Amino acid sequence: MTRRDPVLAWETLLDLGDGPAPLRDRLERAIRDAVHSGRLPPSAGLPPSRTLAETLGVSRWVVTETYGQLVAEGFLEATVGSGTRVPPGRTHPLAPSRVQEVRESNDAPDAVPLRAEYRRPRLDLGPGVPDLRHVPRARWAGAVRRALDGLPDAEFTVVDRLGHPLARTAVADYLSRSRRAIAAPDDIVITHGATDGMAGVVAGLRAAGHTALLVEDPSWSRLREIAAAAGLTPVPVPVDASGVDVDVLVDAAGRTGARAALITPAHQFPLGAALSPARREAIVHWAREVDGLVIEDDYDAEFRYDRRPIAALQGLAPDHVVLIGSLSKSMAQAFGLGWAVVPRALRERVPLAERARPSTLDQVALAEFITAGDLERHVRAARGRFRRRRAALLTALGRELPGLEVTGIAAGMHAVLELPPGVDASAVRRAAADVEIAVSELTGYRASAATAGIEALVLGYGNLSDALVDEAVARLAGVIRSLA
Amino acid sequence: MTRRDPVLAWETLLDLGDGPAPLRDRLERAIRDAVHSGRLPPSAGLPPSRTLAETLGVSRWVVTETYGQLVAEGFLEATVGSGTRVPPGRTHPLAPSRVQEVRESNDAPDAVPLRAEYRRPRLDLGPGVPDLRHVPRARWAGAVRRALDGLPDAEFTVVDRLGHPLARTAVADYLSRSRRAIAAPDDIVITHGATDGMAGVVAGLRAAGHTALLVEDPSWSRLREIAAAAGLTPVPVPVDASGVDVDVLVDAAGRTGARAALITPAHQFPLGAALSPARREAIVHWAREVDGLVIEDDYDAEFRYDRRPIAALQGLAPDHVVLIGSLSKSMAQAFGLGWAVVPRALRERVPLAERARPSTLDQVALAEFITAGDLERHVRAARGRFRRRRAALLTALGRELPGLEVTGIAAGMHAVLELPPGVDASAVRRAAADVEIAVSELTGYRASAATAGIEALVLGYGNLSDALVDEAVARLAGVIRSLA
Numbered sequence: 001m002t003r004r005d006p007v008l009a010w011e012t013l014l015d016l017g018d019g020p021a022p023l024r025d026r027l028e029r030a031i032r033d034a035v036h037s038g039r040l041p042p043s044a045g046l047p048p049s050r051t052l053a054e055t056l057g058v059s060r061w062v063v064t065e066t067y068g069q070l071v072a073e074g075f076l077e078a079t080v081g082s083g084t085r086v087p088p089g090r091t092h093p094l095a096p097s098r099v100q101e102v103r104e105s106n107d108a109p110d111a112v113p114l115r116a117e118y119r120r121p122r123l124d125l126g127p128g129v130p131d132l133r134h135v136p137r138a139r140w141a142g143a144v145r146r147a148l149d150g151l152p153d154a155e156f157t158v159v160d161r162l163g164h165p166l167a168r169t170a171v172a173d174y175l176s177r178s179r180r181a182i183a184a185p186d187d188i189v190i191t192h193g194a195t196d197g198m199a200g201v202v203a204g205l206r207a208a209g210h211t212a213l214l215v216e217d218p219s220w221s222r223l224r225e226i227a228a229a230a231g232l233t234p235v236p237v238p239v240d241a242s243g244v245d246v247d248v249l250v251d252a253a254g255r256t257g258a259r260a261a262l263i264t265p266a267h268q269f270p271l272g273a274a275l276s277p278a279r280r281e282a283i284v285h286w287a288r289e290v291d292g293l294v295i296e297d298d299y300d301a302e303f304r305y306d307r308r309p310i311a312a313l314q315g316l317a318p319d320h321v322v323l324i325g326s327l328s329k330s331m332a333q334a335f336g337l338g339w340a341v342v343p344r345a346l347r348e349r350v351p352l353a354e355r356a357r358p359s360t361l362d363q364v365a366l367a368e369f370i371t372a373g374d375l376e377r378h379v380r381a382a383r384g385r386f387r388r389r390r391a392a393l394l395t396a397l398g399r400e401l402p403g404l405e406v407t408g409i410a411a412g413m414h415a416v417l418e419l420p421p422g423v424d425a426s427a428v429r430r431a432a433a434d435v436e437i438a439v440s441e442l443t444g445y446r447a448s449a450a451t452a453g454i455e456a457l458v459l460g461y462g463n464l465s466d467a468l469v470d471e472a473v474a475r476l477a478g479v480i481r482s483l484a
Numbered sequence: 485m486t487r488r489d490p491v492l493a494w495e496t497l498l499d500l501g502d503g504p505a506p507l508r509d510r511l512e513r514a515i516r517d518a519v520h521s522g523r524l525p526p527s528a529g530l531p532p533s534r535t536l537a538e539t540l541g542v543s544r545w546v547v548t549e550t551y552g553q554l555v556a557e558g559f560l561e562a563t564v565g566s567g568t569r570v571p572p573g574r575t576h577p578l579a580p581s582r583v584q585e586v587r588e589s590n591d592a593p594d595a596v597p598l599r600a601e602y603r604r605p606r607l608d609l610g611p612g613v614p615d616l617r618h619v620p621r622a623r624w625a626g627a628v629r630r631a632l633d634g635l636p637d638a639e640f641t642v643v644d645r646l647g648h649p650l651a652r653t654a655v656a657d658y659l660s661r662s663r664r665a666i667a668a669p670d671d672i673v674i675t676h677g678a679t680d681g682m683a684g685v686v687a688g689l690r691a692a693g694h695t696a697l698l699v700e701d702p703s704w705s706r707l708r709e710i711a712a713a714a715g716l717t718p719v720p721v722p723v724d725a726s727g728v729d730v731d732v733l734v735d736a737a738g739r740t741g742a743r744a745a746l747i748t749p750a751h752q753f754p755l756g757a758a759l760s761p762a763r764r765e766a767i768v769h770w771a772r773e774v775d776g777l778v779i780e781d782d783y784d785a786e787f788r789y790d791r792r793p794i795a796a797l798q799g800l801a802p803d804h805v806v807l808i809g810s811l812s813k814s815m816a817q818a819f820g821l822g823w824a825v826v827p828r829a830l831r832e833r834v835p836l837a838e839r840a841r842p843s844t845l846d847q848v849a850l851a852e853f854i855t856a857g858d859l860e861r862h863v864r865a866a867r868g869r870f871r872r873r874r875a876a877l878l879t880a881l882g883r884e885l886p887g888l889e890v891t892g893i894a895a896g897m898h899a900v901l902e903l904p905p906g907v908d909a910s911a912v913r914r915a916a917a918d919v920e921i922a923v924s925e926l927t928g929y930r931a932s933a934a935t936a937g938i939e940a941l942v943l944g945y946g947n948l949s950d951a952l953v954d955e956a957v958a959r960l961a962g963v964i965r966s967l968a
Contacts, residue, residue, distance in 0.1 A: 069791070072794055074761035074763075075799075132641070137633065148621040153617050154616060157613065157816065157817045192840040310557050311553075316558065333640070334844035334845050336841075336845070356675075356683075359820025
């Protein structure tokens with residue numbers, strides 16, 4: 001290397017740049033950049049602090065502070081006799097391109113764009129999404145503010161691994177009132193939602209020696225996957241217009257030794273039946289007989305349009321039913337809040353897995369929201385909206401697709417549309433996606449390849465704009481007719 | 485059973501009570517209570533709806549609706565010819581005492597009291613708790629409100645399993661700025677805090693075939709327990725005044741095959757050393773050599789009082805260091821928010837476990853809080869408070885316990901107080917608890933029984949009221965003198 005003019009060289013090598021940052025920060029960054037980029041290679045010496053200060057036109061203090069900082073971090077090395085240098089053993093921590101990439105990535109305004117899989121389409125007939133246009137933003141902000149104002153200093157921590165007492169009390173009251181659950185505050189566990197609650201319960205079942213879980217077929221795939229991941233083999237049980245077939249369930253239990261079942265008694269997902277009174281009694285009877293456990297996925301039970309909601313099965317047998325629920329269907333998934341009713345005696349038999357809980361602050365906000373009556377107020381308003389939207393959807397389907405049957409009770413946020421003979425549901429789904437409509441095919445929820453499946457679509461109307469119901473159905477009808 | 489006057493009997497049996505609830509709800513509850521209490525036993529018939537309506541002085545509609553509801557739930561049974569009855573197969577779902585207990589529990593104002601283990605004592609010298617008197621309540625409420633106002637409808641869901649893009653971007657910026665981390669938004673994973681981040685990383689290490697984890701001895705027990713629970717055997721490595729002994733670490737790694745280490749380079753917990761520059765370089769060198777992973781627990785690195793904070797080790801080797809951090813020490817655990825820096829390439833080698841993330845809303849509030857500058861504002865103010873409090877604590881300790889050594893660099897929220905010869909730390913802890921002082925003993929953090937431990941206390945001053953420093957130290961000194 002030929003000797004360069006040291007004044008010019010260091011000025012060029014260490015570009016302090018402009019900007020409001022203190023000189024010390026700018027020099028530190030300049031040295032880091034020079035090392036990262038390889039312009040200052042391993043073992044390269046830095047000038048004495050006085051020399052560099054003069055060269056750069058900064059105070060000597062700026063240089064000694066910066067050297068000191070970088071030496072303390074092991075980024076530079078202070079040696080006796082030869083001053084400050086880049087450590088000789090240093091391999092470049094990163095290829096220069098990677099540093100550049102990270103920096104550009106930090107500077108880009110939309111650094112991590114929303115992934116396509118999470119975008120909601122304009123004509124949203126995807127099941128399981130509530131009305132995101134009517135999230136109670138202001139009321140929730142009020143609940144958070146009250147929580148922040150009212151929580152004592154000492155409780156700005158985690159005060160109970162199963163949930164803050166205020167949240168457990170408010171949820172117990174809510175479920176007793178609106179779901180006729182038999183639940184005291186100590187029976188409630190606060191979760192992030194149904195999948196989180198499910199993960200805790202199946203881990204407990206596994207720890208208690210269970211190896212299989214009876215599941216409805218078809219049913220929501222995600223919860224089955226969670227059970228399987230925890231080591232519980234799903235045992236599919238068929239569903240008909242009276243809900244899950246409990247006779248078959250009892251047989252399957254006897255055959256496989258399964259003593260736990262996951263069901264949706266209030267509103268079967270996706271077929272839309274309510275479990276008949278006789279079957280409610282029968283499954284509870286079975287659970288008592290085998291000392292088993294029923295997991296009641298109470299996902300959209302608040303929404304019933306032809307009558308009052310059916311009470312939770314949990315109230316019939318609180319020692320054998322774990323109810324799991326959340327705000328995800330009644331409000332929005334963004335709140336990340338749910339609950340499980342797991343009385344202490346059950347927690348002893350089925351030890352809940354240690355899991356990250358929603359923050360204390362969110363839990364206390366939930367308590368504020370419920371005790372102010374805002375949850376029931378929101379559910380009531382949503383019920384009216386969904387009832388009217390369901391009626392509009394059925395009217396439009398009757399007009400556009402007069403021959404096709406729509407099944408499922410007047411409840412929840414979805415209906416099942418049977419397709420004409422010969423029309424393939426997955427072809428409809430794909431063609432619908434091309435015209436900005438999200439729908440799901442019924443077969444996607446099958447738990448067993450053996451199940452004879454009808455070709456049908458699951459149409460969610462939770463997040464479908466009222467103004468777009470007719471357009472969505474007309475387009476969907478066009479797609480179906482074009483494939484018939 | 486002798487025949488009773490039916491009018492009087494049903495009126496007594498079904499007490500509608502008073503209150504604002506609709507008659508239908510009151511009748512429903514009265515019937516449930518009668519069944520639960522055993523006053524209406526299995527197979528007991530209910531009167532025809534017209535009769536009961538006349539008896540109770542309510543409209544017939546109230547009775548038919550209530551019967552219909554309870555039949556739909558399987559709580560009552562409608563039989564052809566013999567009207568409505570309690571199902572004959574019904575065993576009482578609950579002993580009446582349990583229903584009563586649940587109800588009383590629901591009615592009690594403080595239904596689930598705060599457990600004693602979570603209460604903070606008046607003289608709080610427990611380590612790891614930040615200043616709960618100075619939680620930025622109003623600024624956080626503002627951040628939540630802005631998040632609620634600004635988030636598009638469609639994002640009131642989960643938009644990315646690793647964290648909302650806004651949060652990942654804000655945290656990447658914050659860590660680049662304040663910790664000199666080399667992290668792009670896509671490298672960030674939003675967690676509930678350090679333990680949550682740790683659980684995700686160790687599950688990934690286990691899945692990638694790791695079976696051991698090098699840990700500092702002493703160190704924070706909780707993270708070691710999480711590693712052990714995930715199947716990684718902790719391998720203790722001693723700590724001295726320059727931090728973890730990297731020579732011993734490298735030997736232990738060679739002996740056990742461990743290729744992952746959990747360390748606290750900025751401020752060792754609990755001994756309070758900063759990892760020396762040479763050791764920083766050496767551990768990074770080791771990680772590169774063995775293609776290993778260093779987990780950098782950056783728990784209180786923002787708080788340094790004698791100089792600027794040492795940059796994160798992560799910046800020296802972002803491909804071999806996972807940084808985990810949170811708001812729990814800088815703000816409060818109640819926010820339930822933290823982060824891990826795990827670049828995509830690392831996520832491929834060490835697959836992160838699927839875990840419940842903080843709610844979308846909390847994450848976007850975090851982004852608002854950081855981008856408004858509120859986190860750095862809070863940290864700056866806290867740094868000043870802790871610096872002054874540390875000085876006051878050291879002054880008081882020097883006055884009250886002049887012979888005893890206090891160790892640990894001027895950083896964080898705790899100091900280590902060596903006890904006089906012959907004084908047992910656990911005896912001090914117990915005696916201190918009797919006078920409302922929480923302290924921890926150093927031996928409680930030991931990772932191995934073999935380590936020769938000095939008798940010392942870990943004194944946290946994060947949550948100690950400034951006004952109580954002198955009183956706390958005077959009382960503690962009294963306890964120590966009484967045991968000496």
